[in-house]
Amino acid sequence: MKSSIGKSTMYEVEDALKLMGGYIILFKGAPGTGKTTYAMTLLERLCQGDAKGAYISTRIDPTALYNQFPDLEKRVPVKNVIDATQSEFSEAESQVLYEDLTSFLRSVYSVVAEEDVTILIIDSWDAVSFQVGKENHDVEKLETAMLDISRKTKTHLILISEYTGRRRLDYLVDGILRLEKEQIADRVVRKVFIDKMRGFQVPRSNYPYTLEGGKFTHFVTPGSGLGSGRHRVIKNEELPPGYYSTGIKDLDRIIGGYPEGGFILLEIADDSISWSYRSVLFHTISDFLLNDHGVMYMPEDGSYSSSVKKLFGDYVSEEVLDKNLRMPTTSESESGDPCLTYLEGESLKEYLTTHHEVYKGLKKPVLQVLGLTRLNGYPEDDIRGMLSELISQVRTTNDVFVGVLKPSMKLKSEIREMADVHLRFIPINGTLNIYGVKPHTVIYNISPLPSGAGERKKEDHLLKFTPFV
DSSP states (O other), X not given: OOOOTXXXXXXXXXXXXXXXXXXXXXXXXXXXXXXXXXXHHHHHHHOOTTOEEEEEESSSOHHHHHHHSTTHHHHSOGGGEEEOSOOTTOOOXXXXXXXXXXXHHHHHHHHHHHTTEEEEEEETHHHHHXXXXXXXXXXXXXXXXXXXXXXXXXXXXXXXXXXXXXXXXXXXXXXXXXXXEEEETTEEEEEEEEEEETTSOOSOSEEEEEOGGGSOEEOOOBGGGOOOOBOOOOOGGGSOTXXXXXXXXXXXXXXXXXXXXXXXXXXXXXXXGXXXXXXHHHHHXXXXXXXXXXXXXXXXXXXXXXXXXXXXXXXXXXXXXXHHEEEEESOGGGTTSTTEEEOOOOSHHHHHHHHHHHHHTSOSSEEEEEEGGGGTTSOHHHHHHHHHHHHHHHHHHTOEEEEEEOTTOTXXXXXXXXXXXXXXXXXXXXXXXXXXXXXXXXXXXXXXXXXXXXXXXXXXXXXXXXXXX
């Protein structure tokens, strides 16, 4: 599957409009779902060189349209914006005060025939069909005639509708995109459904998307595809006093960093996320290591410390790992590795004794990371006692304690209450996303920043957090 990186629109739609002549797509969705924004994004992608678009507006005054989309005039000349709002006070260069089928079609055909029009957008089709189609047979004639103009002139036609039910038009058009806005944890998530795409295989029926920056951008990178690579260190002076970097500049901007003495809870909301959240966690750990701070990391249940150390080799050098990273191991044969500390006892009290001894030998401040499911085999009172002791310690020493909370963990509600910062990872159609419970934030999609974007070097691994808006 092709990646969405650097590509705002879904490749199935772009391919259809690039490879076929006179392709007709119906956009469906309630008000505010981004139908017009998506149409304008398609114009930007496809109207290159001398090719132009035409826009028939029954809802928005052309002046307001250009204000909303500042670069639109490069792709849609003023004369190609037809004001069909039926306003007597229109200042548009092209206006149609239509009352019947013939006058409307004549206006449309004149624009398409006289200009080099690549895409014709009618926004909204509902208003046109209501104004022109006094009877059902008039609506059918209008639909047939519009589709005929599109196919004969090889002009792509996008019809925008706020009616989401089935009707005759659905069977006539080549493609149907349904845009929806829903709520997850009282936060907005947008999805576009490909209900129909004639002549093309559709490997995925829907995609999450955002309207951030006034453009339609969909997300397709799976959580397992976030990758790894060299971490670019963020100096502590780039953060407000009293905070450490999360290791990701976008996340620092969103929550302001991790507070000194804070308990940071990273909650994995769904088992399908698996290990993909580690791309975020490993950048936090790497940033502490490269700032010459100590890190103590007990990986999640099912992980071996020696294997996790190998994964860190993608982010930082072995020299840095050996100097600043410490992880527990139950294998005596691994105890010769400077990163791995052999645990002789099995009780949490014995673990804490070893923990405190290791802590003394690390450069301060120390990042302490605990995969909380490692504690599930112990009594709940012992778990409470251990967490209380660790949290009290970091508050006194101004270190940072990060706990990773998975669905199978005991005492989830109590642990959430303890957190100073609570971030929750959620899957949406296979993509990895995050939102803040404390502090409250919108949902952000997590994707790799493309090579060459911004200040990124080829070997760097940077993550981009894009809000759902």
